[in-house]
Amino acid sequence: MKKYIIIISIIVVGAAVFGLVFSLKNKQSQDQEAQAELIEESKDREVLITVEPGMTFSTICEEVGVSATLMTELLTTSQETYDLVKIRVGREIKFYFDKETGNFVRLIYPIDSEEELFIEYDQAGVLLAERRVIDYQIKIKTVSGTIDSSLYQSALDQNVDIRAIIELADVFAWTVDFGMGIRVGDTYKFIYEERYRNNQYQRPGKILAAKFVNDGKTIEGYYFSEGKDDDGDIVDGYYHSTGESVQKIFLKNPVDFKYISSGFTTGRRYVEAFNVSTGHRAIDYAAAAGTPIRAVGDGTVTFAGWSKAGYGNLTSIRHNSVFSTNYAHQSKLAVSSGEKVVQGQIIGYVGSTGFSTGPHLHFEMVKNGTKINPLTVDIPSDKSVSAEKMEEFKTAISSWQEQLNNIII
Structure with a gap:
């Protein structure tokens, strides 16, 4: 009986030793692979270019030594993923080249704060382009x-x-x-x-x-x-903690303004510059000429052009079956009739066209065909957390609520 116990013990110990040796060898193999990857990576030479005004992808490729043929291939490969013709000033493009051969290896370009464009060769030597989430x-x-x-x-x-x-x-x-x-x-x-x-x-x-x-x-x-x-x-x-959206249908203001030069009135007022008396069912935002004007909500542009009614360059947006907005006296229009716009999108620029005495935005809000005061209208929330996600939402925000409540100002 003791003989069998000794044999079994030897087998168990032997298996443990074998497992340890195998584990060490496996780790050594992994370390060698990681080291090989580092060595392989070290073969790449990085060239970083910050996009400056006047630069194009073509001129950048020429600067870093990318041939016209490869440049065309890069543009073609990435076109459906991200159009490199649209590179933006201030962004950084990274080119990687093999240190020994000088051959192109990969390109990395930040599309936005969330994703990067990667272009590199696959194992078959074919260029591939893909978006990758930035790992912060x-x-x-x-x-x-x-x-x-x-x-x-x-x-x-x-x-x-x-x-x-x-x-x-x-x-x-x-x-x-x-x-x-x-x-x-x-x-x-x-x-x-x-x-x-x-x-x-x-x-x-x-x-x-x-x-x-x-x-x-x-x-x-x-x-x-x-x-x-x-x-x-x-x-x-x-x-909100109720699950109702903080976002309203409309932004509070359509432009960064200095002050309100004329408020909403239902009575008639005398405009000395034009020797007329008229009502002012709008808000006039005084702002520097050229200041961007933004759509206060999603919608469709129903008019963008010159108004014969004294508005000068005018943009009108239909947001839904109830609300529409008008933006008058623009120096320049940035959208066209029939175009769909999203909240916050630039639709034009402050000017003084039409019946105007100085740069400002004449902003009108229309509800069911009647002009209303944009500063006093009560606009409902646009959306809320779905019923099936409400419990998950309550659980998710509970820790944030506790942290906010514990902050002493």
């Missing part, structure tokens, strides 16, 4: 404060990336008038992502949760994604 390292940052002059200045005083401030303002753009509605003493708290690559800060990411107290009214916004719809598009947005 995410750090969570919390910011809070009391406004003394403006939200921007208050956050900048805390060394917050201005892009995060702009993103925060965008979250509340439908409910807070950042042009005229900010009050001294208003408070804010927000939690957002900071994105890093190779331990180097790159840019702010999503605003995850925010609370803004404006003139005594508390407004909250929480980021939530319901996943993808049947078309593969991500369904996400910012919502």
Whole structure:
């Protein structure tokens, strides 16, 4: 009996030793493969080009030594994935070449803050192009404060990336008038992502949760994604704790303005410059000539051209069966009749065409055929969290709510 026990023990120990040896060899093999990959990667020479005004993909390729034939092949290969003719000023294009042969290996171009274009050869030597999600390292940052002059200045005083401030303002753009509605003493708290690559800060990411107290009214916004719809598009947005969307149908203001030069009136007023008395069922936003004008909501352009009624260059947008908006006195139009536009899209530029005494945007909102005051109309939320996702939403935001409540200003 002891003999069998000894034999079994030897077998068990032997198996363990064999397993250990195999594991060590396997790890050694993996280390060798990783080392080989590093050696292979080190063979690539990187050439980084920052796109400057006047540069084209053609001139950049010529500068880095890419032949006209290869340049054409790169353009053709990437056309359906991303058109390299549309490279943007300020972006960086990375070319990689084999250190020994000098042959092209790959190209990387940042399409936006979320994706990069990769063009490289496959094992068969065929050029392939694909979009790849940028793999950021995410750090969570919390910011809070009391406004003394403006939200921007208050956050900048805390060394917050201005892009995060702009993103925060965008979250509340439908409910807070950042042009005229900010009050001294208003408070804010927000939690957002900071994105890093190779331990180097790159840019702010999503605003995850925010609370803004404006003139005594508390407004909250929480980021939530319901996943993808049947078309593969991500369904996400910012919502109140009730699940109702923070985003309204319309932006609060269609232009960054200096002041309101003329308010909404139903009575008649005398305009000395033109010696006429007329009503003013609109808001006039005084702004510098050339300031971009943005569509306050999604819709279809029903008119874009010269108006004979004194509006000068005019754009009219139908948003739905109830609402439409008009943008008058533009210096230049940026859309055409019949074109579909999205909220925030630039549709033209501030000017002083038509019956106008100076650069401004004459903005009209029409509800069921009647011009109404854009500053006082109560616009309902555009969407809400779906019923089947409501419990998931409540669970997702509970930790953000707790963190916001624990921030002492």
